[in-house]
Amino acid sequence: MKTRFTLVLLVVGAVCLSWFLGRNSGKQYSLGLQRGTLVVGLAAAESLRQGKIEDAQCKIDALVFSSAIFMLEDDYWKHNFAVTTVTPSLIEYRRKYRLEQSAWSPTEHTLNSLLNLKSEK
Numbered sequence: 001m002k003t004r005f006t007l008v009l010l011v012v013g014a015v016c017l018s019w020f021l022g023r024n025s026g027k028q029y030s031l032g033l034q035r036g037t038l039v040v041g042l043a044a045a046e047s048l049r050q051g052k053i054e055d056a057q058c059k060i061d062a063l064v065f066s067s068a069i070f071m072l073e074d075d076y077w078k079h080n081f082a083v084t085t086v087t088p089s090l091i092e093y094r095r096k097y098r099l100e101q102s103a104w105s106p107t108e109h110t111l112n113s114l115l116n117l118k119s120e121k
Helices: 002-049 053-073 081-097 106-114
Strands: none
Touching: 002 053, 053 081, 053 106, 081 106
């Protein structure tokens, strides 16, 4: 009887420890992503305040495109309602404003392949 109780206690302890470590690991990863959002968002805001509209737009584009890649590369999130709802708008935005493939960053090429866009000339 004592052995069963000890075994159950060890299993419950292992489950709790696993949950705690997993939760903290996920939180740290999320905070790391938010740090990048903060840095790029602030830089874009500063560019806007200084009247550097094109520079700010490039920073905002990079932020949006990298966020889209994080979502579209993940098997869970790429089927999420919010992501599937925004994707057509993202495709349309890229077709309107980001036609020049020679000016694309590696991030944009990755996003293009995730969106399965055919190159338009």
